Amino acid sequence: MMGIFSKIFGTDSAIQSGLDMIANAGDAIVFTDEEKAQQKVTLLKAYEPFKLIQRFIVMVFCVPYVSLHVVVIVGQLLGMNWGDISIMINDAFGYPVLAAVGLYLTGGVIPSRK
Incomplete structure (x- = not known):
């Protein structure tokens, strides 16, 4: 630990x-x-230690986001009308997931201005 x-x-x-x-x-x-x-x-x-925590942050946000959408897709396939739930998922998780993935993908790549 x-x-x-x-x-x-x-x-x-x-x-x-x-x-x-x-x-x-x-x-x-x-x-x-x-x-x-x-x-x-x-x-x-x-930057290597920070990449580890960036991966952790991405997993914390992306796994529930994708999992919830999979549940909605399965519900839609079973004939349940869960379209509104999908919109709520995007409203709740959309920007945090975007920020986490953006942080992970651009960390150390974008040059700083001097």
Whole structure:
């Protein structure tokens, strides 16, 4: 159980290595293309724990969303009129699912403005 919490929130050594990386990166003012590429790889490695929690958030929202729609589809096939329930599901879960999937798919991809 503690293993999942250390993966989600990070360990002391991971936090310390991140702080060391920030301290060591402060001495360079001009970066070459190779240094920028290496820094991007290092940054993506630092994002790995956040990808785990992003997957968890996507699963928390998407599994009930899809499951509820499957129940509505089965109900429709059995002749029940559940069209209004489908609209309520979209109203309740639509934007949170969109936000969670958007966060997961674009995390670390969209460049920041400087």
